[in-house]
Amino acid sequence: MATISEALLLAFDHHRAGRSAEAETLYVRILHADPEQPDAAHLLGVLCLQTGRPGLGGALIRRAVACRPDAAAYHSNLGNVRRQTGDDAAAGAAYARALRLDPGLADAHANRAAVLRALGRAGEAAAAARRALALAPDHAEGLTNLADALLADGGPALAETAARRAAAVRPGLAAAVMVLAGAHAAVGRWEAAEVAYRAALDRDPALAAAQENLGALLAKLGRRAEALAALDAAERLRPDRPPLAARGNALLALGEPAAAASCFARALAERPFDAGLHWNRAFACLLAGDYAEGWAEFEWRRADDRARPPWRRFDRPTWRGEDVAGRRLLLYAEQGLGDTLQFVRYVPLVAARGARVVLEVQPPLLMLLSGMEGAERVIARGDPLPDFDLECPLMSLPGAFATRPATVPAAVPYLHPDPARAAVWRRRLSGDGPAVGLVWAGNPQFPGDRLRSPRLEGLRPVLEVPGVRFFGLQAGEGRADLEGAALPPTFTDLGGALHDFAETAAVMAGLDLVITSCTAPAHLAGALGVPVWVVLPLAPDWRWMLGRDDSPWYPTARLFRQDRVGDWQGVARRVAEALRALAG
Incomplete structure (x- = not known):
């Protein structure tokens, strides 16, 4: 008859080779023979985790910890149990305990990185993943979690490199492919992102996070039925943690703010102090025109300790509308x-x-x-x-x-250009035909800029309108669109001369119209009382609301909205038609 040690080795061989049923049978027999055998309880607990039974797995690993509280690996896997059940704070504590017992435990460093990332501490997460990789350079989970942390911290190129390396080390690791999909999405490679999310699900059909992220991506692309189906699949995979927040964000991206606000409200019933959820609900309410609820929810943004940069804190009270005379x-x-x-x-x-x-x-x-x-x-x-x-x-x-x-206090202008500068620009811009300023891109660091910015090529039909003199007001990285672009002789680039917003305001004062994407010059033109046409994506920023071509914030604004995601040519054609009427 085999000894317990021999049986344990045989069970572990089955476990490592993927023969789960044989391994489980032996682990159970060992525990019948010796209920206090900690390695059998621990390994059977790990097997239960791997086969989708976190409740039983957690009970077995806790039993092992009780028998051998100084075993670092037990505490590390207890952290895995807590991660699976959604208790990231407790998981982090378990990993920290494991690392106090054994600072060289690469698994614990790698898994702690995932928890720190989930808690919004991306910089610390990357550091923890790097510690895992210093101990084990080809640690697949360490590479994956490093990639995820880098992606969260705004480094999609570095994230892609780490994710590709993780997938090469372990080709079947679905989580690595999922992070690779996120890196594609972060730089607007939508098709590649979709392919990668589906590849992750091919490797692990039970990966709820991949279904959730795929749903979010499809919603951004306007594919409503497919997006909601993916989110439904995520909920079936993880019924104890339905993706309410993800569904709310998807509905926002689809231009359904009232339904999104309802999703966020249901999520808040479970997490009433989640500042990020309140903030998202604020956007939904404001976009739907429910300002009473929206402003109240918007105040929660200052309680979001994950914001980067952090919200400022002052040792003075916040003014909320009370009497302020003399203060x-x-x-x-x-x-x-x-x-x-x-x-x-x-x-x-x-x-x-x-x-x-x-x-x-x-x-x-x-x-x-x-x-x-x-x-x-x-x-x-x-x-x-x-x-x-x-x-x-x-x-x-x-x-x-x-x-x-x-x-809305909408009396304009409430900003004024410097009169001398404005006079200079009026003389420079004088001529036959309407003078129209163009802005085609916003700040690329803004998370939704790829969806809200038509770029220069997206406004090409506008440039073809005869009898109009166009002046490029684009600053920043969007100016790269001018390189090699075939531009009509009616176009003059002024962006290089606009060294500050005071100069831009002076130029706008001499224009008949500004046509712009949803970015700062739209607000500048509106504040100056200059006629401004704003081109908007299907799901616009909250301040532009829905279903209207005017704005309560800017009386001189006219809004041109996408009918479907990414269709800037359709928007530009309507703008061009309106501009022909104006020029005629």
């Missing part, structure tokens, strides 16, 4: 340049309530906003702050004023 109030920019341009309209309203306003803005806007009505002082972010009594980010002002779509 010094710091109003400050918090997000993009367009957000600042949109919400500085509230500065005179705050001053009218008797506040002494200190306005802090991004440096590129300082010159333009230096004479902002209602501001006692305007400073650039990074300059020393004067003393103040209260603080309020600019994007909290609509909530403080209980703004609704019908009560």
